[in-house]
Amino acid sequence: MVLPRRDRILILIACCLAVVSTQVIDYTSPPSITEEPEAYYIVDPRVNAQLKCVARGNPTPTYVWKKNGRDVELTDRVTMTDGTLVIEEPHERLDDGTYQCYANNNYGTALSNKITLRVGNMGRFTPKEVEQNNININSGAKLECNAPSGIPDPKIFWSLKLPKVLTYTNRVNQDPEGNLIFSNVVESDTDTYFCNALAEMLGEMRVSPAFNVSVLTLSPAQQRAPVLLYHPELDVVALRGETLSMKCLADAFPTPTVSWEGLTKPLPEERTTYPSFGQEVLIADVKFEDEGEYRCTASNAIGSPARWSVKVRVEAAPYWAIDHQDETIPPYSDFTMECLAEGIPPPAISWLVNGQTIPNPDTNRRRRVSGNKIHFTNAKADDSDVYQCMASNTHGKIMTSMYLNVLAVPARIEQPPPELTLATESGEVAIHCGVFGSPKPRVTWSFNGQEVSGGRYETLENGTLIIQDVGFNDRGLYKCYARNEFGQQTEFGLLYVKKKTxxxxxxxxxxxxxxxxxxxxxxxxxxxxxxxxxxxxxxxxxxxxxxxxxxxxxxxxxxxxxxxxxxxxxxxxxxxx
CATH class of the missing domain: 2.60.40.10 (Immunoglobulins)
Structure with a gap:
């Protein structure tokens, strides 16, 4: 019997080994905040408050915490360990405020963002007599909760006398202010109602005075078209990245259905949900393109539907448009430090140096602040500092630190090419050369005395030489040459090319x-x-x-x-x- 075969597929595997030399360099550096609390920190008064602040830097930074602009006084109750501020038995009267961490060493000061600390608490309902509500059957009704305030906001829900948590329906629901809305009452709604405010963090709950509801059947209300009992404002501001919630509740008999639609554009299907029997619309992860006009409609086939249109304007707390970096520049050079933040309304930019406001007029004549930029002319070593940029608008504040290092350092090679680099014929090879200097050194490579660049050769920003399509003629001695206006250095490495398999x-x-x-x-x-x-x-x-x-x-x-x-x-x- 003859067995057919197709052409064989050949797989070639080639390996190359690289010998890499390493060198540990101990650099000095200013502080940089790497860990900080959330901007809004609510603490349970039964638990110690811990504001953690971690910064890197060499020498190791020391820490100072400020509250409302003044140094926090350390006591037996308020202590600090390695930058973490601990407040035992926190109390709103003593400890509520705006906190900020300062990390210091010989080369400057870095600041955390400002942290608003609030100690959790819960108010109480205003005492009053039992409220009697006599309502004709089929009529609409509203029970006003007037819930106490709390930190954080308490969770509001209604219950009956049994006690029994009230189950909401499309006929009986709660508005965003905590009030209980009846589109129309039925005889079984006769009961005693309570509004409850639950502080989950504190494990506490407040219960309102009683609301007695008696449904009267002698004079039933007639069928009627919907009238909105609750709706959003005409203009609503939504914040980028957060969840937008809008709700409509109506008085009507029979019970109406409520729906939502986009008028200027469709609702974003993948980010939109309709809880509360369609009476509410939630748009998650709000984006700028969600700005527009939306409408709720309540209808029950009696008369004309009730409609309400809402104009949604999307705004944003400040956020950084770029990743701000430390900068090293040579003496007597000109330089512009820029801070780029976005937000709606546009953020206001302010500058600090080592945590202190830059005076106006500036006592440093080589430095000029202009909006989101600082211009340095003929910079000198004593301009080396940590600069803070703060961006703020009505929705929040953010801060970043940038270190300006005015430094004259001759070009030096800190990671010379390996003594031997192995490559495989027809492959790609990287010969490393790590350099440092101020200004940043220019790196060139030569092979057997001739500079190599372009074509198969590419020198990366970090000084590494890349050779494509390596051949046996590429074997030999390679020289890494680093230079700037203050000096130069050369190091060598050998490339050996192996025959491919x-x-x-x-x-x-x-x-x-x-x-x-x-x-x-x-x-x-x-x-x-x-x-x-x-x-x-x-x-x-x-x-x-x-x-x-x-x-x-x-x-x-x-x-x-x-x-x-x-x-x-x-x-x-x-x-x-």
Whole structure:
């Protein structure tokens, strides 16, 4: 029987090894805040408040916390460990305020964002007599909660006298202010109602005075078209990245259905949900393109539907438009430090240096503040400082620190090329050369005395030389040359190119009868400094040729031998070197 075969697929695997030398450099650096609390921090008064502040820098920074602009006084109750401020038994009268961490070392001061700390608390309902509500059946009604305030805002819900938590429906629901809305009352609504304010953090709940509801059946209200009892303002501001909630509730009989639609554009389907039986619309992760006009409609087939349109304006707390970086510049140079923040309304930008407001007029004549920029002219070493940029609008404040280092450092090579770099013929190789200096050194490479650039050669920003399509002619000595206006340095490294592994004798198709032996021959050329390994695959899976019971084996010349072939042996076999 003749068994067909298709052309073999050859897979070539080449390896290259690189020897990398490393050197530990101990740099001095100003502080930089790496960990800080959230901008709004609510603490349970039963738990210690912990404001964590972590900064990196060399020398190791020391820390100072300020509250409302003044140093926090450390006591037995208020302590600090490694930058973390701990307040035991926090109390709103003593500890509420705006806190900020200052991290200092010899090279400057870094500031955290301002943190508003509020100690959790819960007010009480105003005492009053039981409120009696006599309501004609089928009429609409509203019970006003007047819930106490709290930090954080309490969760509001209604219950009955049993006690039993009230189950909301499309007929009986709660508005965002906590009031209970009846589109129309039925006889079974006769009961005693309570408004509850739950402070989950504190584990406390306040219960309102009772609301008695008596549904009168003698003079039932007639069927009527919807009239909105609750709706959003005409103009609503939504914040970028947050969730927008809008709700409409109506008085009507029969009970109306409520729906929402976008008038200027469709509601964003993938981010929109409709809880509370469709009476509410939630738009998650608000984006600027969500700005527009929206409308709720309440209808029950009696008369005209009730409609309410809302204009949504999307604004944003300040956020950074770029990643601000530290800068090192040479003496007597001109430089502009820029702070880019976005937000709606546009953020106001203010500058500080080492945590202190830059005076106006500035006592440093080489420095000029202009909006979101600081211009330095003929900069000198004593202009080296940590500068803070603060961006603020009605929705919040953010702060970032940037270190300006006015420094004259001759170009130096801190990570010289490895003594030996190995590459494989036709591959790509990277020869590393780490440099430092101020101004930033220019790095060039030469090979056997000739500068190399362009074409197959590319020098990266970090000084690394990339060589594409490496050949044997690329073997030799490479020189990394770093220089700036204050000095230069040269280091060398050797590149050795190994011959790539290639299949020399390709296996050919075999046609055999069942129960006969089949043999595929394969040989490869390779670099003499490497050890050659040849193995075989069947349909992409490596064959086990060293098992005594297997019909697959390899001989001394790496040929694949299949003993006593069977129909199931019909397949593709691949030689891999």
């Amino acid at each position: 290639e299949i020399q004798q390709k296996p050919s198709d075999e046609y055999v009868k069942e129960d006969e032996n089949a043999q595929f021959d394969c040989s490869a050329t390779y670099d003499s400094s490497m050890e050659l390994t040849i193995f075989w695959e069947r349909d992409g899976e490596r064959l086990q040729t060293d098992l005594p019971t297997s019909r697959y084996s390899t001989n001394s010349e790496d040929s694949l031998v299949i003993r006593r072939t069977q129909m199931s042996d019909t397949n593709d076999y691949t030689c891999v070197a």
